[in-house]
Ligand code: FES
């Protein structure tokens with residue numbers, strides 16, 4: 001639209017899920033909005049834009065970060081992973097499968113962020129106890145599940161992984 | 168022919184959810200994921216005054232901003248929302264006067280949300296302040312300014328009393344009084360509210376996308392308010408990120424967006440941000456109750472009196488006015504599971520300059536439970552009796568059913584006493600009391616709270632409207648797979664799975680062969696939607712009824728094709744068998760092909776194709792679920808912090824369709840109960856500004872605040888198809904009373920009996936201080 005051209009736009013390249021994406025954005029655009037509306041990766045959800053709910057969590061260089069608290073321009077040069085990036089080509093990842101098995105989700109709105117946060121936790125602590133899981137997830141709000149089945153999902157995914165490891 | 172499916176395989180078992188694969192991989196399509204080429208986005212300018220005359224609105228600068236397509240005020244969109252029961256209209260864009268902070272005044276459509284919000288900042292509104300009305304007791308005074316000029320602030324008043332109340336009340340040996348206070352809260356679903364509308368260029372029909380609990384109810388309201396015929400409007404409910412009652416309402420923003428799509432001839436979308444959500448989603452639980460109880464020395468409670476006052480906010484929400492729900496329904500079950508013969512209630516619902524009150528899960532429930540359990544705990548403390556014992560003395564027992572309570576509500580059979588005894592065992596009540604005494608000596612305060620709840624479910628009217636039945640279409644496709652459609656509006660409850668379980672059992676097919684459609688008025692038969700814990704019972708009844716009709720059709724077809732009698736046909740494993748002759752069988756796929764393509768091979772009189780629509784109306788006005796929650800807390804008297812250290816639930820919602828899903832509902836409701844009891848409060852300051860408009864101020868329970876819960880089920884079937892009762896709200900009905908009761912119990916040495924929700928650490932410290940100064 002000709003009207004937008006008047007606004008300041010910059011070209012940036014984002015490394016998302018192992019692929020480079022070059023997009024034109026206004027410097028004020030949030031990373032969450034660019035991921036969702038420019039890259040079409042709508043598995044990242046926005047629940048508050050206040051940095052509190054955690055629904056917009058993505059992994060930035062492997063660490064859970066709130067994509068509503070970051071401008072897209074700040075994300076250049078970093079490795080970004082969204083829920084689409086941890087989903088295998090067919091079927092589900094072990095964590096995703098555990099969430100399904102243990103009913104770790106109801107409406108599903110918080111779920112992609114829960115799974116990404118748990119991914120990061122399990123990479124660092126492959127065998128967390130319940131308190132560690134709850135602590136790691138304490139910045140991700142869920143209004144539906146009361147957390148118990150989410151915690152069970154993460155603990156079981158960890159247990160399955162270490163069983164496999166042991167074989 | 169067997170009346171029910173011969174071998175129920177899926178109903179009652181822990182089937183994993185069919186909707187999960189798409190959701191865990193980020194493929195769910197929520198409202199903000201709906202996009203069309205050329206779509207405009209909307210931002211609203213909202214009132215920043217609780218009460219004021221609008222003197223002037225200057226939109227020129229906003230109009231001139233590049234990228235802005237339309238800037239609308241009341242004159243551009245003179246539509247209103249009116250609850251038929253009340254004499255009060257909310258204009259979708261305020262006309263002449265604003266009545267709460269957050270009320271929409273100007274709507275801006277622009278090429279992006281960023282631009283629309285920029286333009287919103289450029290709008291200037293001049294106001295002339297009016298004195299705001301901010302609480303129910305003030306609103307009740309004659310001298311208070313009328314929120315709606317010329318209309319009383321009391322928009323609903325009702326008095327009820329059982330025969331002989333006064334005599335019974337006066338004759339009792341003891342009387343106590345207490346005021347119970349409920350602060351404002353809201354559903355706060357993780358996905359904010361949103362709406363999108365687009366006209367179909369081929370047919371001119373309007374399609375509206377909305378995360379809503381009742382697709383057909385929303386369509387009816389849109390058609391009425393936009394003056395469109397129902398066959399020209401389609402409502403599509405995409406994936407919904409939680410609803411909890413707030414998404415059962417009609418809202419001004421929805422009508423503005425739909426009107427814009429029609430007038431501007433462009434797709435239009437509005438998505439609320441979190442601040443708007445706190446300001447403009449319906450609020451809940453703003454009430455004050457002056458309660459008196461009369462009882463005897465043995466603990467029997469004989470009469471209960473309540474002046475119920477609810478602050479309904481600035482307008483009566485559509486279709487469900489929360490103030491009415493939180494008082495009238497609370498009055499109808501105020502005595503809960505206790506056999507209290509006499510009750511007197513006076514109800515006053517008033518207008519104020521605050522956000523309208525609508526539904527939030529449990530609605531009246533947490534209020535009635537807190538009062539009923541609070542009264543029992545006070546009686547126990549006064550008589551120095553064990554709180555569990557006072558409950559036993561007053562509890563309904565097996566021979567009382569069907570029980571007619573003093574409000575003339577009839578309870579079907581439940582397991583009230585058993586649920587409490589089981590929950591006491593689950594939590595280890597006797598041991599807890601010993602531990603409590605030990606710890607008190609060390610200056611540590613733990614407490615236990617008991618909440619025995621009644622949950623009226625599946626009733627004819629609820630926040631989901633007043634359709635008493637539900638409908639279901641079942642179609643066996645030509646290749647033998649099954650498509651069903653219902654008018655429900657699931658928002659995380661897993662209906663695609665539970666309804667498929669019921670249908671699969673009727674047809675003898677695998678649950679994964681059944682696809683359940685919902686939330687689209689073009690595919691679903693007219694139905695009531697989801698709310699008031701009605702979907703499992705009424706929707707489930709429709710699914711079973713439609714499934715059974717299809718089953719009968721398949722059996723008839725198979726009997727004809729296999730040259731057997733209908734009595735001998737069994738449906739199982741995707742096949743129709745002749746009993747005892749396993750070799751004589753046809754697959755459902757073969758039967759479907761026959762039904763669709765071989766018209767000559769059909770039994771005489773049978774129509775080609777395999778499709779049925781069935782409606783189900785339960786044989787009762789309401790069915791009561793029941794159960795008991797017991798919470799154990801530790802209250803830290805040095806910091807005021809409250810930790811939930813143990814939690815037990817015994818739940819009876821009749822026969823279970825899927826125990827895992829039921830438990831998930833319980834977990835979620837208890838977590839919300841923790842929010843309601845200890846964290847969540849929408850606070851207005853003295854000037855009428857809402858000061859809790861972020862999630863940093865309005866606190867939701869996090870993973871570290873919600874304990875692991877112990878859950879057991881009892882199954883006392885209802886008279887409904889399948890024996891199901893509803894259960895979506897019981898956990899939030901019961902939990903706050905249990906949690907608050909536990910705090911009162913913990914702080915007994917300080918003489919504390921909690922009378923307001925939520926309880927905050929500051930409040931705890933104040934009590935401890937007070938007790939120490941007076942000691
Ligand atoms: S949307 Fe980013 S934290 Fe809530």
Ligand code: FES
Nearest residue numbers: 106107110142144
């Ligand atoms: S599953 Fe709904 S918010 Fe977590």
